[in-house]
Amino acid sequence: MSVSTAVADQSVCASLPVLGRDVTVPLVTGGEVTYAALDYAASAPALQRVWDDVAAYAPYYGSVHRGAGYLSQLSTDLFENARRTVAEFLGCRDGDQVVFTRSTTDSLNLLAAALPADCQVFVFETEHHASLLPWRNARVTYLDAPSSPRQAVETLERALADREPYGPALVCVTGASNVTGELWPVRELAAAAHAHGARSVLDAAQLAPHHPVSVADLDVDWVAFSGHKLYAPFGSGVLAGRADWLREADPYLAGGGASRKVARRTDGGVDVEWHESAARHEAGSPNVIGAYSIASACTALTEAGFDNLVAREQYLIEKVRTGLAEVPEVRILSLFGDDAPRVGVISFVVEGWNSSHFAAALSAEYGIGVRDGLFCAHPLLRTLLGSDPQTQGECGAPEAAPGEKSLNAIRVSFGAGTPDEHVERFVDAVRELVQDGARWNYRTEDGRCVPDTSA
Numbered sequence: 001m002s003v004s005t006a007v008a009d010q011s012v013c014a015s016l017p018v019l020g021r022d023v024t025v026p027l028v029t030g031g032e033v034t035y036a037a038l039d040y041a042a043s044a045p046a047l048q049r050v051w052d053d054v055a056a057y058a059p060y061y062g063s064v065h066r067g068a069g070y071l072s073q074l075s076t077d078l079f080e081n082a083r084r085t086v087a088e089f090l091g092c093r094d095g096d097q098v099v100f101t102r103s104t105t106d107s108l109n110l111l112a113a114a115l116p117a118d119c120q121v122f123v124f125e126t127e128h129h130a131s132l133l134p135w136r137n138a139r140v141t142y143l144d145a146p147s148s149p150r151q152a153v154e155t156l157e158r159a160l161a162d163r164e165p166y167g168p169a170l171v172c173v174t175g176a177s178n179v180t181g182e183l184w185p186v187r188e189l190a191a192a193a194h195a196h197g198a199r200s201v202l203d204a205a206q207l208a209p210h211h212p213v214s215v216a217d218l219d220v221d222w223v224a225f226s227g228h229k230l231y232a233p234f235g236s237g238v239l240a241g242r243a244d245w246l247r248e249a250d251p252y253l254a255g256g257g258a259s260r261k262v263a264r265r266t267d268g269g270v271d272v273e274w275h276e277s278a279a280r281h282e283a284g285s286p287n288v289i290g291a292y293s294i295a296s297a298c299t300a301l302t303e304a305g306f307d308n309l310v311a312r313e314q315y316l317i318e319k320v321r322t323g324l325a326e327v328p329e330v331r332i333l334s335l336f337g338d339d340a341p342r343v344g345v346i347s348f349v350v351e352g353w354n355s356s357h358f359a360a361a362l363s364a365e366y367g368i369g370v371r372d373g374l375f376c377a378h379p380l381l382r383t384l385l386g387s388d389p390q391t392q393g394e395c396g397a398p399e400a401a402p403g404e405k406s407l408n409a410i411r412v413s414f415g416a417g418t419p420d421e422h423v424e425r426f427v428d429a430v431r432e433l434v435q436d437g438a439r440w441n442y443r444t445e446d447g448r449c450v451p452d453t454s455a
Helices: 003-008 048-060 070-089 104-113 149-162 186-195 244-248 288-304 306-325 355-366 378-385 420-436
Strands: 024-026 032-034 097-101 120-124 139-143 169-174 199-203 222-226 237-241 259-264 270-274 330-332 345-350 371-373 409-413 442-445 448-451
Touching (some): 048 288, 070 097, 070 237, 104 199, 120 149, 149 186, 169 186, 288 306, 345 355, 345 420, 355 371, 355 409, 355 420
Parallel strands (some): 120 139, 199 222
Antiparallel strands (some): 097 237, 330 345, 345 409, 371 409, 442 448
16 A cells, blocks of 8 residues: 555544543643654553553452452453463464563563573664663674665674674564664564574564564564553563573572472472473563553554554655755754665754754644653764764763754654644744744753743
């Protein structure tokens, strides 16, 4: 389906109902406006469908796996059915495990803790910190940022070949950049890993909310993602994939639920028999509502149809990119170039503006929520901004006054719940700010640029 066809068919291009769409916020210049939430890459608003499902279940909540009562049994069934729903959503293979975690970061740290001894990890410097930093107990090879998908595959192949022979190895790849939105050649990178005897894990935090993800079709060994980016609240995430390394590793957390049998020894110690299922890494009372909300989001996105969602999102992407391209002072950040396929995540800088100042003005004067900073991808932003690798920077705005140059960028991101009006208002606001400047004075407070209300 072409973008023009999708736009013409309102049943296809309509955004999905999300919480907060009608929330109004005050403007520093006076009055109120409907809030335009354009920070989906950080946390997407919850789908109304997810919230309704959770509200319907909430009165029946009970502890899982441990109770004989009706509500506990109902909650246990709901929790395990959620696991099956997620496995189907991800196209998992027979024998794959779905482990519920707190987030993508938690999922990748879990996998890092399960790596075999002396494991070699290969990861591009372009990764989000969640997939760049967990491998502290492994031998890590950091790969330079590629300028094209083909170069990414070639860089990985050379790195793998140069270090053969080696023992266990893992390649960590992103599905879509949280900075540029560009899609990475996941299938090709996974194939390169397997050709050299390595395994692969996919960080799908920015991919799963926008495109279908199939573990089997992409031939990755594991996939990790967060519920709060998939239109589901409640601090939940998923690690899904091969069971062997997870089954052989010590439990991620030691405690109830992970243990099958615990007994005292005659010498006074304790013997523990751990579960071999996903429960091995789910010690403690699980986040049942979080798991259920993820499953509900998976169902809602599947029923909406990813073909329709992708077509509509591409329409919004073109609307934003075309609008920004008409402002000469704006530079969109990209690794792979203008023609690279991408999701609804766009980062840019504005000539003559401190990015924190620009983002603050969008919020205070237009009611538009975007993000500024380095987006927990410091090496990638330094590459894109052409700065020295040693230059200091923070995930938030650095201490730079409005108008001063700063090592950060502005990110606008959107998805299935974004109305056309929000991106149109954003493009108009960018054009107006660049042309006319801010209408209010701003100052730096606790590292953030904020409206100056002292006058």
